[in-house]
Amino acid sequence: MVAVALGLSFHYSNGWLQLCAGLALFLFGMQCLEQGLKALAGGAMERWLGRSTATPARGLLFGAAATMALQSSTLVSLLTIAFLSTGLIQLAGAISVLLGANLGATSGIWLLALAGQNLSLSAVALPLLVFGVLARYTGKRGSAAGQLIIGIAFIFLAIDQIKFGFQAMASIDLARYSAEGLAGTVLFVAVGALLTVVVQSSHATLMLTLSALAAGQLAAEQSLAIAIGSNVGSSVSTAVMGWMGGNRAGHRLAVAHVLFNASTAVVALLCLPLLQLAVQAITAWFGMGSNTLIQLALFHTLFNAIGVALFWPLQSALAGTLLRWMPDPDAPTSLIGQLAAGSVQQRSPHLSDSALHSADSATLAINQELRRLGRLSLEVIGQALYCPPDELDAPVRDSPALRQRIASSGMDSDALYRQLVKPVWSELLHFISRFELPLDPAQQQLWRNGQGAGSQLVKAVKDAHALQANLQRQLQPAHADSAAAAAWLSLRWELLCALSCLRSGSRHSNDAQRWRAQLQQLGPQLLQFEQQFNARLFADVRQGSIDSHQLSSLINGLGYTKRIVHNLQQVMLLGDGHSQALPWRGLFNRDEPTSAPHPD
Incomplete structure (x- = not known):
């Protein structure tokens, strides 16, 4: 009109x-x-x-x-x-x-x-x-x-x-x-x-x-x-x-x-x-x-x-x-709780329209949101291991509360992925697609690294869902005292310790050199655990405590564990502005399984 x-x-x-x-x-x-x-x-x-x-x-x-x-x-x-x-x-x-x-x-x-x-x-x-x-x-x-x-x-x-x-x-x-x-x-x-x-x-x-x-x-x-x-x-x-x-x-x-x-x-x-x-x-x-x-x-x-x-x-x-x-809102102790109770506008606070007016501000916004996505995914992975966010700082190896959570099946990591992680990842990709200003070569590399790290992070959450399915089956009361159950608890404990380290370090990352060194230490620690874990598994096989099917599931679970930690490391480093990702072989000294995650 x-x-x-x-x-x-x-x-x-x-x-x-x-x-x-x-x-x-x-x-x-x-x-x-x-x-x-x-x-x-x-x-x-x-x-x-x-x-x-x-x-x-x-x-x-x-x-x-x-x-x-x-x-x-x-x-x-x-x-x-x-x-x-x-x-x-x-x-x-x-x-x-x-x-x-x-x-x-x-x-x-x-x-x-x-x-x-x-x-x-x-x-x-x-x-x-x-x-x-x-x-x-x-x-x-x-x-x-x-x-x-x-x-x-x-x-x-x-x-x-x-x-x-x-x-x-x-x-x-x-x-x-x-x-x-x-x-x-x-x-x-x-x-x-x-x-x-x-x-x-x-x-x-x-x-x-x-x-x-x-x-x-x-x-x-x-x-x-x-x-x-x-x-x-x-x-x-x-x-x-x-x-x-x-x-x-x-x-x-x-x-x-x-x-x-x-x-x-x-x-x-x-x-x-x-x-x-x-x-x-x-x-x-x-x-x-x-x-x-x-x-x-x-x-x-x-x-x-x-x-x-x-x-x-x-x-x-x-x-x-x-x-x-107009003070800044208090940092949430749990992103899962904040997003579950918040509105859609609270999902990606760093991806504001104003950041699209500059290549530098858009690049920094993406890095900040990647780091936040890493924290969120870390909490969802903790949920997959039946460890709520408030216990990640001091996880326990085994407890009656853990057994009760497993028996009730109350923590569905796949549902959390679809409700929380996937929408944030989608908003990040939508933000990237809306940016139209030219980027210099260094910024282009950061954007490529960021997209790759985010994609691998989503895969890590899906890997965690496969781990949860195995934990759910192997730690039922009927198998509570089996050698396979003890191995799964050991694997869960090692991954929780790595998650706790990542979460703690991300809160105190002002000292970039110390933070990066702390991240890199996870690789040798996991390598040492892998050697001990494999030796234990094959000893149990020789003694007849676990069968070949349980062995293959545990080996796959170990691969998922290593890949989860690696992907979280990548995102945390990129979120802190490090354009160079950690080398895969430098972390674990061997290739990871490339098959799609599945509970077996």
């Missing part, structure tokens, strides 16, 4: 059609410009962002420079939220980047104001469009450069189109709606905020304001109020996207952005008469006292600079306050 109404309005007003077409060209040109610059920069912009928060001043400079280059404070804000959500930067540093982004956003209106409304840019835009399209056929970097050039050409065409649209709509005179008085000013602040939220670009709002101001259809006071509103609308748009696509850290930054822009808007409104006088005095001193376009650009820069000056000494205090207001 909206599309039909819009189409009918174009039929009745050619000026309105030109205005909307110009706005569409501008938004498309901005999109091309952003994508071209990001493709040309590769991962350099993300790396600069990661290093820029070492000091507040560097964060401010990066925010301003990146926004000047991309001409999009929203994109810079979303990249910052992505880095903050994955832990690559801290909240105080992210706030300084946002302050810089607000300053950098003022550069766009200066370019438009200095270009003026009497200068036609079509003569430059059309050749740029031709060269941009030709550059798309000259390779990967040429394609990115061509997209950037096309974006600039569309922006130039949009400026002329919007200017002609306002000239054709001469009957519209917004200047008659006086902005005198607080009510009138607030009205146009709301107009600026609403327009920015609708078009998702404060640059587009300010360009429309400049064109209407140059055409005499908007009073100077009204344009200043709209400029204030555009800042508020920009923060609201970023906050909504950041809140929907980020975790608790991203939510804090979204709130900080709204607080900064809203506070700056309030200060600008309270000081509006003084700011107007200052703008008029400065422009008059440079001989541009009658240029309302320059006055609007100067006003936009001035009140943003005042906001940055007011918030600059409060960055650390604001970050601390937000951390107290």
Whole structure:
């Protein structure tokens, strides 16, 4: 219905059609410009962002420079939220980047104001469009450069189109709606905020304001109020996207952005008469006292600079306050319990939409989620061994409670896999499929390793289900005192000790070297157990305590045990950022059975 109404309005007003077409060209040109610059920069912009928060001043400079280059404070804000959500930067540093982004956003209106409304840019835009399209056929970097050039050409065409649209709509005179008085000013602040939220670009709002101001259809006071509103609308748009696509850290930054822009808007409104006088005095001193376009650009820069000056000494205090207001949720002692009682949105907290805005943040999010999937799978494997999560830290070899669980068959690992592990793995694959930005070779290798480790992890959970079936049959009361039952208890105990070690180490993995060494020690320990276990089994066979069928089942169970530990090791290492997986032969010195797991 909206599309039909819009189409009918174009039929009745050619000026309105030109205005909307110009706005569409501008938004498309901005999109091309952003994508071209990001493709040309590769991962350099993300790396600069990661290093820029070492000091507040560097964060401010990066925010301003990146926004000047991309001409999009929203994109810079979303990249910052992505880095903050994955832990690559801290909240105080992210706030300084946002302050810089607000300053950098003022550069766009200066370019438009200095270009003026009497200068036609079509003569430059059309050749740029031709060269941009030709550059798309000259390779990967040429394609990115061509997209950037096309974006600039569309922006130039949009400026002329919007200017002609306002000239054709001469009957519209917004200047008659006086902005005198607080009510009138607030009205146009709301107009600026609403327009920015609708078009998702404060640059587009300010360009429309400049064109209407140059055409005499908007009073100077009204344009200043709209400029204030555009800042508020920009923060609201970023906050909504950041809140929907980020975790608790991203939510804090979204709130900080709204607080900064809203506070700056309030200060600008309270000081509006003084700011107007200052703008008029400065422009008059440079001989541009009658240029309302320059006055609007100067006003936009001035009140943003005042906001940055007011918030600059409060960055650390604001970050601390937000951390107290919005603390991180306590880490769950059991992921199985959390997921069983939680919602679907709680399944994969690291895979936020904001992480998709950067290759580095997406890579780190995948590693974090792989490590979490490893913890979850570890608990499910514990369930397969009839050991609930609260007993994994101090497992017992045998107990009446264990025998009761086996007799009742109350822990179905296959059901837990389908209800918990498989949905998380599916969300991880869905996240990977949605990522569209280019990856460097190191990142590509990490993604391949991550997918492979996740796939092997799923196989480990299925191997555990095969172990559970054998435990269920062999540890029934009728076989409680048999040699086969004792061997299965020994095998279960060894695997539980390995799971306990992995779980304990993953909680204290700040010392990467020690954590990696602890993981690697599991291989020799399992190798020693394997030698002793095999010697015991064959001794029992010679004594007639177990038969050949029981022997084959136990040998297969040993293979599943070794493969489970190996796969958990791989995921834990990759989740901690180690791109090199542990070598299979270095762990166990022999190949593992490749047949599908089955209870026998």
